[in-house]
Amino acid sequence: MTKKVLLKLLEEKKFQSIHEVLSKYNPVDLAGLLSELDDENMVLVFRMIEKEKAAEVFSYMDNDLRQVLVKTFSNQEIKYLFDSMFADDAADFIGDMPANVVAQLLENVDGETRVHINHLLQYPDDSVGSIMTVEYIELNPNMTVSQALDKIREVGNNSETVYTCYVVEKHKLLGIVSAKNLMISSRDTLIRDLMIDNYISVKTNDDKEKAANLFRKYGLIAIPVIDSEGCIVGIVTFDDAIDVLTEEATEDIHKMAAITASDEPYLKTSVLKHAKNRIPWLLVLMLSATITGSIISKYEQAFAVIPLLVSFIPMLMDTGGNCGSQSSTLIIRGLAVDELHFSDIPKIFWKEFRVSLLVSFALALANGIRITLVYGDVQLAFVVSISLIGTIVIAKLVGCLLPVLAKKCRLDPAIMAAPLITTIVDAFSIIIYFRIATLVFKL
Amino acid sequence: MTKKVLLKLLEEKKFQSIHEVLSKYNPVDLAGLLSELDDENMVLVFRMIEKEKAAEVFSYMDNDLRQVLVKTFSNQEIKYLFDSMFADDAADFIGDMPANVVAQLLENVDGETRVHINHLLQYPDDSVGSIMTVEYIELNPNMTVSQALDKIREVGNNSETVYTCYVVEKHKLLGIVSAKNLMISSRDTLIRDLMIDNYISVKTNDDKEKAANLFRKYGLIAIPVIDSEGCIVGIVTFDDAIDVLTEEATEDIHKMAAITASDEPYLKTSVLKHAKNRIPWLLVLMLSATITGSIISKYEQAFAVIPLLVSFIPMLMDTGGNCGSQSSTLIIRGLAVDELHFSDIPKIFWKEFRVSLLVSFALALANGIRITLVYGDVQLAFVVSISLIGTIVIAKLVGCLLPVLAKKCRLDPAIMAAPLITTIVDAFSIIIYFRIATLVFKL
Numbered sequence: 001m002t003k004k005v006l007l008k009l010l011e012e013k014k015f016q017s018i019h020e021v022l023s024k025y026n027p028v029d030l031a032g033l034l035s036e037l038d039d040e041n042m043v044l045v046f047r048m049i050e051k052e053k054a055a056e057v058f059s060y061m062d063n064d065l066r067q068v069l070v071k072t073f074s075n076q077e078i079k080y081l082f083d084s085m086f087a088d089d090a091a092d093f094i095g096d097m098p099a100n101v102v103a104q105l106l107e108n109v110d111g112e113t114r115v116h117i118n119h120l121l122q123y124p125d126d127s128v129g130s131i132m133t134v135e136y137i138e139l140n141p142n143m144t145v146s147q148a149l150d151k152i153r154e155v156g157n158n159s160e161t162v163y164t165c166y167v168v169e170k171h172k173l174l175g176i177v178s179a180k181n182l183m184i185s186s187r188d189t190l191i192r193d194l195m196i197d198n199y200i201s202v203k204t205n206d207d208k209e210k211a212a213n214l215f216r217k218y219g220l221i222a223i224p225v226i227d228s229e230g231c232i233v234g235i236v237t238f239d240d241a242i243d244v245l246t247e248e249a250t251e252d253i254h255k256m257a258a259i260t261a262s263d264e265p266y267l268k269t270s271v272l273k274h275a276k277n278r279i280p281w282l283l284v285l286m287l288s289a290t291i292t293g294s295i296i297s298k299y300e301q302a303f304a305v306i307p308l309l310v311s312f313i314p315m316l317m318d319t320g321g322n323c324g325s326q327s328s329t330l331i332i333r334g335l336a337v338d339e340l341h342f343s344d345i346p347k348i349f350w351k352e353f354r355v356s357l358l359v360s361f362a363l364a365l366a367n368g369i370r371i372t373l374v375y376g377d378v379q380l381a382f383v384v385s386i387s388l389i390g391t392i393v394i395a396k397l398v399g400c401l402l403p404v405l406a407k408k409c410r411l412d413p414a415i416m417a418a419p420l421i422t423t424i425v426d427a428f429s430i431i432i433y434f435r436i437a438t439l440v441f442k443l
Numbered sequence: 444m445t446k447k448v449l450l451k452l453l454e455e456k457k458f459q460s461i462h463e464v465l466s467k468y469n470p471v472d473l474a475g476l477l478s479e480l481d482d483e484n485m486v487l488v489f490r491m492i493e494k495e496k497a498a499e500v501f502s503y504m505d506n507d508l509r510q511v512l513v514k515t516f517s518n519q520e521i522k523y524l525f526d527s528m529f530a531d532d533a534a535d536f537i538g539d540m541p542a543n544v545v546a547q548l549l550e551n552v553d554g555e556t557r558v559h560i561n562h563l564l565q566y567p568d569d570s571v572g573s574i575m576t577v578e579y580i581e582l583n584p585n586m587t588v589s590q591a592l593d594k595i596r597e598v599g600n601n602s603e604t605v606y607t608c609y610v611v612e613k614h615k616l617l618g619i620v621s622a623k624n625l626m627i628s629s630r631d632t633l634i635r636d637l638m639i640d641n642y643i644s645v646k647t648n649d650d651k652e653k654a655a656n657l658f659r660k661y662g663l664i665a666i667p668v669i670d671s672e673g674c675i676v677g678i679v680t681f682d683d684a685i686d687v688l689t690e691e692a693t694e695d696i697h698k699m700a701a702i703t704a705s706d707e708p709y710l711k712t713s714v715l716k717h718a719k720n721r722i723p724w725l726l727v728l729m730l731s732a733t734i735t736g737s738i739i740s741k742y743e744q745a746f747a748v749i750p751l752l753v754s755f756i757p758m759l760m761d762t763g764g765n766c767g768s769q770s771s772t773l774i775i776r777g778l779a780v781d782e783l784h785f786s787d788i789p790k791i792f793w794k795e796f797r798v799s800l801l802v803s804f805a806l807a808l809a810n811g812i813r814i815t816l817v818y819g820d821v822q823l824a825f826v827v828s829i830s831l832i833g834t835i836v837i838a839k840l841v842g843c844l845l846p847v848l849a850k851k852c853r854l855d856p857a858i859m860a861a862p863l864i865t866t867i868v869d870a871f872s873i874i875i876y877f878r879i880a881t882l883v884f885k886l
Binding site for chain 1: 467468469471592595596599600605606622623626627641643658659660661662664681682684685686688689692693695696697699700701702708709710714715717718721722724725726728729730732733735736737739740743746747750751753754755756757758760761762764765766768769771772773774775776777780782783787790791794797798801802805806809810813861862865866869873
């Protein structure tokens with residue numbers, strides 16, 4: 001159903017038809033549809049969704065719309081909502097509401113849920129704790145497969161996943177059992193004999209990107225989260241890992257373009273916030289670029305004699321910047337997906353050096369021919385081409401080294417991307433260019 | 444076990460200990476460990492892995508190492524390997540082997556597997572068909588839950604996932620049932636009554652990025668692949684979707700840095716290949732940058748009179764490039780994660796326009812103050828600041844429009860990133876700057 005059809009049905013007050021159509025919709029799509037309506041209609045339509053589904057739809061909505069909805073809820077409805085939501089979704093939602101709303105909401109949830117939510121709210125935004133959920137299936141090592149299946153039947157509906165079960169004794173995580181193994185094993189097998197004890201796990205304070213990379217590497221459905229004593233405190237599921245991987249890629253891409261990372265969608269971010277996210281790095285880079293400017297002004301006499309020299313500055317600067325950013329981009333992404341490491345520095349350096357020679361000779365040749373043909377000046381062609389080679393070699397080496405060094409210094413390698421590399425390489429290229437020009441033309 | 448320990452055990456010929464330690468390893472980690480050994484030891488250690496696990500380890504290894512291994516396999520071993528691998532992994536592997544090896548391999552697999560592999564090999568690299576698998580669980584709508592569980596018990600071990608089952612009648616996909624639902628429903632429920640019939644599906648020829656985005660949006664474990672008649676031909680699982688999302692992000696990041704996308708890891712790519720991936724765009728951009736150069740040479744007389752003018756060129760060019768790339772990056776990523784669409788163009792344009800005013804005034808102010816303080820020349824400060832404002836506004840508008848237009852023309856928006864935008868904006872900034880300078884200083 002499109003927004004148009006829905007609005008028409010609303011206008012004609014055909015509420016029963018709306019209710020029927022809504023029941024066939026996927027919760028994710030319903031959340032999308034609601035976000036296209038104005039607030040009044042949104043609240044109206046939300047109330048036409050069947051109760052059980054409504055809680056799920058709610059968990060997929062944006063925070064601004066959820067805030068609008070919550071204001072119209074009775075205490076009873078708030079209680080029902082929280083009982084139906086998974087603790088991690090509830091904590092995410094609570095964490096983004098204004099303080100007065102939070103107080104009202106928490107008053108209406110039951111004690112256990114409140115403890116879970118408060119617990120989840122403690123973890124820093126980028127930690128595993130912030131994306132874990134506390135609803136998982138615990139099995140006892142002495143259960144049989146049959147008993148385990150009975151337990152899943154009983155509590156399965158309230159667990160975020162039933163596909164990996166956790167074998168726990170005195171809170172300690174002994175091992176994991178997949179639902180697949182339970183389903184294909186004979187009924188009287190002991191869980192203890194079925195479980196895998198060399199499982200992959202994470203700690204609550206680990207970076208959530210680390211957890212997400214484990215999902216990618218091992219293709220897991222869920223990873224248990226344990227504390228320093230080896231006790232299980234929650235699990236992370238693959239759908240949250242997919243979100244983290246997407247967010248982290250977006251964050252890196254934004255940082256690489258000198259934008260302060262923000263997880264708000266583009267259109268929902270205010271103009272002021274957009275400007276705030278962009279100005280700081282632009283200012284830093286602009287002021288750094290003035291260094292290149294003052295280097296140029298040292299060579300005023302050179303281009304006073306041969307003004308044509310100035311016209312090659314953009315080409316040299318742009319090419320240097322592009323070469324540097326190619327190298328830094330390859331390295332930054334390689335570090336992010338855990339494909340490159342600090343120990344690879346000699347190999348990377350040697351590879352980039354050889355690549356830079358190939359690239360620079362190719363470009364210098366093209367450029368040399370062009371200048372000779374256009375200006376008929378072989379000496380000029382020589383000066384520009386040699387400067388180009390020097391610029392490219394330096395650009396590629398700076399471009400590959402800085403991200404790795406940043407990683408080593410526990411800085412985010414993504415900062416060492418095109419904008420900063422370009423600014424640094426600019427200065428080098430101008431120095432090389434005018435040095436060579438003054439030498440060759442004896443200025 | 445680290446490489447060091449393993450090499451020591453090998454040297455001491457303690458093969459039994461190696462075998463025992465290997466049995467505790469995760470197949471993914473084993474594949475990683477093998478890749479660190481030289482070919483001879485790699486083959487030796489691979490043969491010490493228990494047979495069943497070896498096939499799985501093999502599916503996680505890089506192609507160059509797999510080729511080395513395959514050469515040492517007997518026909519019996521090749522047959523066993525293919526029987527144990529999932530068809531999609533087998534097809535991936537076959538697809539990357541040299542023709543003579545392929546012939547030898549396919550001779551040794553059984554008829555059905557060969558048909559599956561040949562079928563999967565037909566799909567283009569970026570299609571859903573290329574990542575789908577044909578091992579899934581089919582249920583009949585008239586089965587009971589109990590019969591369905593029996594079927595899973597019987598064939599589950601050969602299916603890539605048992606967690607979503609497909610209800611099929613005469614090849615037509617009627618609906619899907621989750622294993623969770625099977626596990627928590629009463630034994631005599633009919634599958635027909637349990638299945639969901641408004642499921643999400645993809646077509647074999649859909650772009651694999653589209654499928655991956657559906658996983659992200661709906662948090663699914665598997666998506667069925669259907670043909671034009673609604674018959675099921677395979678499934679895609681979440682772990683393949685995670686790989687696709689990572690690959691696509693990497694590809695976009697590389698393209699945005701003017702690198703031809705390649706899915707080989709950085710260190711495994713030869714120097715020549717690296718150079719080939721980088722030179723084409725650099726050449727295009729370098730030659731485009733000469734346009735800016737020739738614009739500059741038109742204003743030779745201007746900077747012959749006031750040479751100081753030249754020293755502001757890098758700052759203007761860099762800032763324009765950075766501003767443009769901020770905007771284009773935000774839009775390119777928004778388009779990639781399906782958050783922005785062509786229809787948003789007016790909203791994007793209006794937002795970027797206002798952001799550009801805020802950003803440009805902030806930077807112009809900082810720059811104006813700096814120039815007034817350093818050079819004591821208010822007129823110069825005025826010229827540079829006004830040029831900066833014009834450059835930034837144009838940069839942001841060009842930066843946000845080009846990716847959206849590229850998308851509309853079915854080009855990859857990622858091409859409209861920093862390097863190209865910078866080259867375009869450079870020309871604008873130089874024209875604006877010298878126009879204003881010649882006007883104000885009456886040159």
